[in-house]
Amino acid sequence: MAEKLLSVQDLHTSFFTDAGEVQAVNGVSFDLDRGEILGIVGESGSGKSVTAYSIMQILADTGKITGGKILYHGVDISGWTERQMQEFRGKCCSIIFQDPMTSLNPVFTIGDQIMEAITLHTPKKGKEAEDRAVELLTLVGINEPEKRIRQYPFELSGGMRQRVMIAMALACEPDILIADEPTTALDVTIQAQILELMQDLQKKLGMAVILVTHDLGVIADMCDNIVVMYGGRICERGTAHEIFYNPRHEYTRGLLRSIPNVNNMKKKLIPISGTPINMLNMPKGCAFCPRCDSAMKICLAEKPEELLINENHKAACWLNVRDAFEGREAGK
Amino acid sequence: MSEPLIEVKNLKMYFPVRSGFKTLQLKAVDDVTFDVGRGETLGLVGESGCGKTTVGRTLLRLYEPTAGEIRFNGEPVTGKNITAMRKEMQMVFQDPYSSLDPRMTVEDIIGEPLDVHHLCANRKERREKILELMSYVGLNAEHARRYAHEFSGGQRQRIGIARALAVDPKFIVCDEPVSALDVSIQAQVINMFEDLQEKLGVAYLFIAHDLLVVHHISKRIAVMYLGKIVEIADSDELNEHPIHPYTESLLSAVPIPDPDVTRARKRILLEGDVPSPLHMPTGCAFRTRCRFATEQCAKECPALTDRGNGHQVACWNR
Numbered sequence: 001m002a003e004k005l006l007s008v009q010d011l012h013t014s015f016f017t018d019a020g021e022v023q024a025v026n027g028v029s030f031d032l033d034r035g036e037i038l039g040i041v042g043e044s045g046s047g048k049s050v051t052a053y054s055i056m057q058i059l060a061d062t063g064k065i066t067g068g069k070i071l072y073h074g075v076d077i078s079g080w081t082e083r084q085m086q087e088f089r090g091k092c093c094s095i096i097f098q099d100p101m102t103s104l105n106p107v108f109t110i111g112d113q114i115m116e117a118i119t120l121h122t123p124k125k126g127k128e129a130e131d132r133a134v135e136l137l138t139l140v141g142i143n144e145p146e147k148r149i150r151q152y153p154f155e156l157s158g159g160m161r162q163r164v165m166i167a168m169a170l171a172c173e174p175d176i177l178i179a180d181e182p183t184t185a186l187d188v189t190i191q192a193q194i195l196e197l198m199q200d201l202q203k204k205l206g207m208a209v210i211l212v213t214h215d216l217g218v219i220a221d222m223c224d225n226i227v228v229m230y231g232g233r234i235c236e237r238g239t240a241h242e243i244f245y246n247p248r249h250e251y252t253r254g255l256l257r258s259i260p261n262v263n264n265m266k267k268k269l270i271p272i273s274g275t276p277i278n279m280l281n282m283p284k285g286c287a288f289c290p291r292c293d294s295a296m297k298i299c300l301a302e303k304p305e306e307l308l309i310n311e312n313h314k315a316a317c318w319l320n321v322r323d324a325f326e327g328r329e330a331g332k
Numbered sequence: 333m334s335e336p337l338i339e340v341k342n343l344k345m346y347f348p349v350r351s352g353f354k355t356l357q358l359k360a361v362d363d364v365t366f367d368v369g370r371g372e373t374l375g376l377v378g379e380s381g382c383g384k385t386t387v388g389r390t391l392l393r394l395y396e397p398t399a400g401e402i403r404f405n406g407e408p409v410t411g412k413n414i415t416a417m418r419k420e421m422q423m424v425f426q427d428p429y430s431s432l433d434p435r436m437t438v439e440d441i442i443g444e445p446l447d448v449h450h451l452c453a454n455r456k457e458r459r460e461k462i463l464e465l466m467s468y469v470g471l472n473a474e475h476a477r478r479y480a481h482e483f484s485g486g487q488r489q490r491i492g493i494a495r496a497l498a499v500d501p502k503f504i505v506c507d508e509p510v511s512a513l514d515v516s517i518q519a520q521v522i523n524m525f526e527d528l529q530e531k532l533g534v535a536y537l538f539i540a541h542d543l544l545v546v547h548h549i550s551k552r553i554a555v556m557y558l559g560k561i562v563e564i565a566d567s568d569e570l571n572e573h574p575i576h577p578y579t580e581s582l583l584s585a586v587p588i589p590d591p592d593v594t595r596a597r598k599r600i601l602l603e604g605d606v607p608s609p610l611h612m613p614t615g616c617a618f619r620t621r622c623r624f625a626t627e628q629c630a631k632e633c634p635a636l637t638d639r640g641n642g643h644q645v646a647c648w649n650r
Contacts, residue, residue, distance in 0.1 A: 043514040157605040187379035188541065189602045192585035196601060214515060217544075217587030221594045240591045258519035260548035262588050265568065268526070269548070271519035275484045291516075 003074050005175055005208055006032040006055070006093075011078075012067035013047075013054045022279045024050040024063070026232035032176065037202060037209045039223030039240075041216065041255075045276055047232035048212045052178045054078075055210075056095055057085050091121045094169040098181035100161035104153040110137075110164050111149025117171040136167040141197055159190035163197065170201065177202075178210045183218065195222060216259060220244060228252050231277050231287030234306070238313035248315035251288045286318065294319060335406060336367035337535050338391070338421075338503055343400035345383070345390045349610060356610050360386040362559035364400075365636070368503065371529060373536040375550030375567065377543055377582070379606060383559040384539045385426075388505040391537065392423055404503070419449050422496035426508035428488035432480040438491055439476040442466065445498040465494040468531075469524060486517035490524070497528065505537045510545060522549055543586045547571055552642075555579045558609055558617040561636065565643040575645045578602075578618050616648070624649040 013025040025047045032038055042048040053059050055070055057080070070078040077088060089095075097103040105113060114133040118124050124132055130149065137145035140163040153161055162182065169177055179198065183191040195218065202209055211222055219226055219240070226243045228236040228251065236249040247253045254272040261267050274291035277283070283290055289299040296318060304316045307324070345361040360383045368374045376384045390397045393414045402409040409417050422445075425431035432441055442462050445451075452458035463473050469490040480488055489509060496504050506525070510518040522545065528534060540546050546553060547567050554564040555578065563576040574580045581600040588594040602621045607613055613620050619629040628648050636644040 043516060159605055187606075188543070188585045189379065189581060190605070191587075192599050193601055195587070196599065215587065216515070216589035217594065220589045220591040221587045244589070244591050255515060256589070258516050259589055260544045262544070262590060262593060265547050265571075269519040269523055271523060272516035273520075275486060275517070276514060 004031040004071070005034050005036075005073065007071040007074075008051070008055065008068070009071065010068040011051065011054060011065065011070065013050050013059065013063060014066050015060070015063045017062060020280055023282065024232055024279065025054060026282075027068070028229070028232070028234055029068075030227055030234070030237065032208050032210065034175070034208055035202075035206045036225065037211060037223050039219040039226045040210065040212045040229060041214065041219050041226060042229035043214060043276055045231075045279060046229040048214075048229050049180055050232075051229070052095065052180050052210060052212050056089055056093060056178065057082075058089075058095070087121075090117050090174065091172045092174055093176040093178065094172075094174045095178040095180060096162070096165045096169050096182050099185050100158055100165055101153075101185070103165060104161055106153055109150055109152055110156070114149070114164070114168050114171055117168055121172040132171070133167075136171060137164070139170070139201070140164070140167045141193075142167075157190075158186055159193060162186060162190075162194055166194075166197065166201070170205065170207075173205065174207060176208050176210065178212070180212045181214070182211070184213065184215070191218075198222070216255065228255075231282060232279070233287055233303075234316065235288065236313075236315040236317075237306075238309070238315075242309075242313040246309075246313070248309050248313065248320055249288075249317045250292045250294055250319065252315075254291075286316075296322070337370045337372075337405060338368040338537075339401075339403040339406075340367065340387075340391065341365050341401040341403075343387070343390060343402065344398045345386050345395055346398045351610070358609050359559050359612065360609065361390060361397075364556075364559075364561050366554055366561060366564060368535050368537060370502070371533045371535055372552070373529065373538050373550045375546035375553040376537060376539045376556060377541060377546050377553060378556035379541065379582075381558075381606060381609065382556040383609075384556050385507055387556070388423065388507050388537055388539050391505055392418065392421055394423075419499045420501050421503045421505070422499065422501040423505045423507065424489070424492050424496050424509045427512055428485050428492055429512075431492055432488055434480055437477050437479055438466070438471070438483075441480070441491060442494045442498055445495060449499055451499065461498070465498055468497060468528065469494045470520075484517075485513050486520060489513060489521055493521075493524065493528075497532070497534075500532075501534060503535045503537070505539070507539045508541070509538075511540060511542060518545070525549065543583065544588075555582065558606065558612060560617060560633075560646065562618065562647070563643075563645045564636070566641065569641065569643055573643075575639060575643070575650050576618075576647050577622050577624055577650065616646075 009029050011025055011028045015022045028051055040048045054065055065078050069076045111133050115129045118129045118132050133149055134145045142148055142163055183194050223240050226240055227234055230251050236252045257270040272291055285301050286299045286304050289295040299318050304318045306314045306316045307320045308314055343364045347358040349356045349358045378384045389395050439462055442465055443458055471490055510521050538549055550567045553567045553570050554561050557578050563579045574583055581602050584600045607620055615631050615633050616629040619625040634646045634648045636646045638644050
C-alpha cells in the first residue's frame with residue numbers, strides 16, 4: 001500500500017495548568033491521503049483544534065505532545081526541533097485560523113505578509129516575490145491585487161481578509177492545508193464564497209485539506225471523510241455518507257437529532273442532555289457516557305475501542321459490541 | 333384577525349458618526365414596518381451589520397428611535413411609559429457571559445426585575461417566585477445562591493431567560509440567544525423557548541443569523557438587508573418560494589447538514605461584500621450585488637408589496 005501523506009498515530013496532547021493536567025487530545029489516530037478533504041467535527045473542548053495545532057506544533061506554552069507519532073511521508077515529525085518545524089510549516093503544511101480579524105498583523109501591508117512566506121521558503125526575492133503575491137491574490141479571487149498588496153488589513157472586509165489568509169497559506173504550495181473553523185466568523189453569503197473558493201483551489205492544486213469545524217452543514221458540504229471527536233477522543237469516523245446516514249455512535253446520533261431537520265422543520269428537536277464534560281475530570285470509561293441515554297454498566301467502567309462497522313466506517317461505542325454479540329444491527 | 337401585539341411603523345434609527353469634519357448619518361434601521369401577533373414567533377434574519385439587533389433594542393427603547401412608532405397592545409411605547417412597558421416586554425441577550433452581573437447571585441439576578449416592578453410583597457413570596465422561575469428554565473434550587481461564573485454557557489443563558497420571564501411578559505426580544513452555544517446545547521435552549529411559549533403564551537422576536545434555527549422556531553420570518561426589510565413571509569413559504577434575490581441567495585448559501593441534499597444544490601453566490609452603511613447605494617440597497625438590477629433600482633427604492641398570503645417583498649423585478 002502506498003505511504004500515507006500524513007498519519008497521526010495515538011496522539012496525546014496535554015495542557016499543564018495550575019488546576020492540573022488537562023488531556024485535551026487522548027489517543028487520536030487518523031490518516032490523510034493526498035487530495036483528501038478530511039473533516040474533524042466536535043463541540044468546543046472536544047480537542048479538534050488542539051489536534052490540528054499539535055500537527056503544526058503551535059500549541060500554547062503550557063501544551064505538550066505527550067505521546068504518539070505524527071508521520072509525514074512516513075517520517076515522525078512529532079519530535080522535530082523548532083528549526084525543523086519552521087521548514088515544515090508553510091512549505092509542507094499550513095494553517096488558516098478562525099478569526100481573520102486577529103490573525104493578520106495590523107502593522108504590515110497585505111503584500112509584506114504574503115511575501116514573508118514566499119521569501120522564507122522559496123528562492124524568490126524582491127520583485128519576483130511580489131509578482132508571486134499578486135498571482136496568489138488573483139488566485140483567491142481578490143480584485144485589483146496590485147493595489148491590495150499595498151493595503152493594510154484594516155482596509156479589507158472579513159471575507160477579503162480570509163482570502164488573504166488563504167493566499168498566505170498557499171504561498172508555497174503545501175501538501176496539506178489545515179483550516180481551523182475558516183468560516184465561523186463570517187456571514188453565510190461570505191461563507192459560501194469562501195467554501196466555494198476552497199473547493200476550487202483544492203481541485204486545482206490537489207492539496208489535502210483538514211477542515212476543523214463544529215458546523216455539520218459545512219462538513220456535509222465539503223468533506224470526503226469525517227472524524228467525530230468528543231472529549232479528546234475519536235468516537236466515530238467514516239465517509240460523509242456513512243456518518244450522516246448511518247451513524248453508529250450515540251454522540252453522532254445525538255448531534256444529528258439536535259439540529260433542525262430540513263425535511264421536517266416543525267419536528268421537535270431532541271437535544272443531548274447534560275452539559276459538555278469537564279476536561280479536568282474525565283470519566284473513566286466512555287467520555288460521552290454521562291450524557292448518553294443508552295449508557296450501560298460497561299460504558300462507565302471501560303473505554304470502548306473502535307469497532308469496524310464496514311470498510312468505510314469505524315465507531316467506538318459499546319452498543320455496537322453488544323449488538324454484534326446479539327447478532328443484530330445497532331440502534332434498531 | 334385580532335389586533336397584533338406589537339406594531340412597528342416606519343421605525344428609523346440613525347446614529348451620528350463623525351467622519352473628519354462632517355457628521356454622517358449611519359442608517360442602522362431605515363423605515364421598518366412589521367407586526368408580531370400574540371403568542372407568535374417572528375424570526376428576523378440578516379447578515380451582520382444589517383440592523384437586526386438595532387431593531388430589537390429600539391423596540392425596548394434601549395435606543396431612542398429617530399422616527400417611527402412602536403405600539404404594544406395598541407398603546408404607543410414612548411420614552412415616558414417605557415419603564416412600565418418593560419413589565420410586558422423583555423429581552424434575552426446574545427452573550428450569556430457579559431449580560432449577567434458577575435457580582436450578583438442567580439437569585440438576585442432573577443429577582444431584580446421583581447424588585448424594580450414591586451411584584452412581590454415579601455421576601456418569602458420573592459423567594460418562591462424565583463424558585464418557580466428557575467424550575468421553568470431547568471435550573472435547580474441549589475443554584476440560587478451561586479454566581480454566574482459558576483455556570484456553563486447554556487446554563488447562563490437559562491438564567492438570562494428566567495430573568496426575562498420574571499415579570500411575566502407578553503413579548504420577549506431574543507437577540508441571537510443560541511449563537512454563543514454549542515450545537516448540543518442549542519437544541520436544549522430552543523426547545524425551552526418553544527415549551528415556554530406553549531405554557532405562557534409569550535410572543536418572541538427571534539433575531540438570529542442561523543437560518544435553519546430561525547426556520548425551525550418561527551412562524552413568520554423577516555429578512556433584513558442594510559437597515560431595511562426586503563421580504564417577510566410565513567417561514568415555510570419563505571424557504572420554499574423566496575422571491576427577493578437576496579433571500580434567494582441567502583437561503584442557497586446555508587450549508588445543510590445532509591450531504592446528498594447540500595451537494596445537489598446550486599449556490600447562488602453573491603458578488604463582493606455588503607456596502608458600508610455610511611455610503612449606501614442609491615435606490616435599492618441590494619442592487620450593487622443583485623443579478624437582476626436595472627436602472628430603476630438605482631433611482632428608486634422599492635417598497636414592500638403584498639404578493640398574496642401576507643408574503644411581502646420589496647423588489648422591482650421579481
